[in-house]
Amino acid sequence: MNANGKEQSTEKTITLFVDNKKKLPGALLPILHDIQQHFGYIPQPAIVIIAQGLQQTEAEIYGVISFYAHFHLEQPGRHIIEVCRGEACQAMGSTALEQAIKSQLGVDFGQTTADKNYTLEPVYCLGNCACSPSIKVGRKTYGRMSSSKFAKLIKTLSLYQLNLGEER
Ligand code: FES
Secondary structure (H helix, E strand, O other): OOHHHHHHHHHHHHHHHHHHHOOOOOOHHHHHHHHHHHHOOOOOHHHHHHHHHHOOOHHHHHHHHHHOOOOOOOOOOOEEEEEEOOHHHHHOOHHHHHHHHHHHHOOOOOOEOOOOOEEEEEEOOOOOHHHOOOEEEOOEEEOOOOHHHHHHHHHHHHHHHHHHOOOO
16 A cells, blocks of 8 residues: 555544544543554544544644643554552652663653654553552553563563564
8 A cells, every 4th residue: 555545544544433433422532542542643634533523623632632641643662661650659669760761761751762662651550559669561560660670571572572573
């Protein structure tokens, strides 16, 4: 499929997601979730299509997307790493852990590593307070995390990718 065909197909898919839910009360968030689940992020044409479908302004749609750290306007890294900044995790040293993770990956919150492997996001409770400090990588939550455990986890994830010979 050429670039134009791909763009049209993206727009068609987004339009389907909008049409499916636009009549629901509070349709915007479910529509954004559907789009992000499908593409892994919110592609640029979605803002116009959603605005037209919901009869809202593009600024309103953009405002909601940028309010929630969960939504991405660019393709995120292969793994999304969420670091909990909730109270229970803070009480167990998550601030130092957060700094160690940022320094190991060389990125701040909201950024993706240069190799496109990891995107770092803050989160404010992973429902795993009893095992603080917690992080989540993809769908898996890891408790009692430390900077040394994190270094091992990243090594394992990198080796796994190498073994699969994945390319992006
Ligand atoms: S505060 Fe971190 S898991 Fe609940």
